[in-house]
Amino acid sequence: QQQVKQSPQSLIVQKGGIPIINCAYENTAFDYFPWYQQFPGKGPALLIAIRPDVSEKKEGRFTISFNKSAKQFSLHIMDSQPGDSATYFCAAREGYNQGGKLIFGQGTELSVKP
Amino acid sequence: NAGVTQTPKFQVLKTGQSMTLQCAQDMNHEYMSWYRQDPGMGLRLIHYSVGAGITDQGEVPNGYNVSRSTTEDFPLRLLSAAPSQTSVYFCATKEALPTRGYNSPLHFGNGTRLTVT
Numbered sequence A: 001q002q003q004v005k006q007s008p009q010s011l012i013v014q015k016g017g018i019p020i021i022n023c024a025y026e027n028t029a030f031d032y033f034p035w036y037q038q039f040p041g042k043g044p045a046l047l048i049a050i051r052p053d054v055s056e057k058k059e060g061r062f063t064i065s066f067n068k069s070a071k072q073f074s075l076h077i078m079d080s081q082p083g084d085s086a087t088y089f090c091a092a093r094e095g096y097n098q099g100g101k102l103i104f105g106q107g108t109e110l111s112v113k114p
Numbered sequence B: 001n002a003g004v005t006q007t008p009k010f011q012v013l014k015t016g017q018s019m020t021l022q023c024a025q026d027m028n029h030e031y032m033s034w035y036r037q038d039p040g041m042g043l044r045l046i047h048y049s050v051g052a053g054i055t056d057q058g059e060v061p062n063g064y065n066v067s068r069s070t071t072e073d074f075p076l077r078l079l080s081a082a083p084s085q086t087s088v089y090f091c092a093t094k095e096a097l098p099t100r101g102y103n104s105p106l107h108f109g110n111g112t113r114l115t116v117t
Helices: none
Strands: A004-007 A010-014 A020-025 A032-037 A045-050 A056-059 A062-067 A072-077 A086-093 A101-105 A110-113 B003-005 B010-013 B021-026 B030-038 B042-052 B054-057 B064-066 B076-079 B087-094 B113-115
Touching: A004 A086, A004 A110, A045 A056, A045 A062, A062 A086, A062 B087, A072 B042, A086 B076, A101 B042, A101 B113, B021 B042, B021 B087, B042 B064
Parallel strands: A010 A110, B010 B113
Antiparallel strands: A004 A020, A020 A072, A032 A045, A032 A086, A056 A062, A062 A072, A086 A101, A086 A110, B003 B021, B021 B076, B030 B042, B030 B087, B042 B054, B064 B076, B087 B113
């Protein structure tokens, strides 16, 4: 059973559009929610992350929105560019005293058309 | 500073063969882990280690063994490969000390693409 559910599986937007990727979780013990970006042939790399006591975090064109009561969080990419084309993974971390393991969502393949 | 190095990059095995995927890091990270990436399934944790001599199971440990004799190395062993183990395997590390590593990011290698026929 997938503990972190991510949607959509794939997404195509035009340059300048605002793709939105959504994630949902059930385990209230998760204490940290990062997003990773992966380019073809490479390993994922940390993009942006949020703690559950914060409702929004922005870093450049990337924004995480977090809804603790709904147990959902999402990634928004403002003014998307072709260079943003990649696979995006949301993740959730089990509490540190539970091992601090990162559980990933299924991934979203984003394509930004010129 | 190479970061996380995985070898080999590609491997083809026949069902029943054994092999070891290598992972080495030069960042002195206490935490090391193995994930597999499959289409539609995302990244799933196989095994992890919080320090030399300490290992534990992740979400999908069956069919895989690990050991951690040094801080730098964390090999993943397939004792009898099966077609269901065809996947891309990633090694990932991070600092684990709570005072410095509470929210430290995972650093991934570039993966090993394994095909089992």
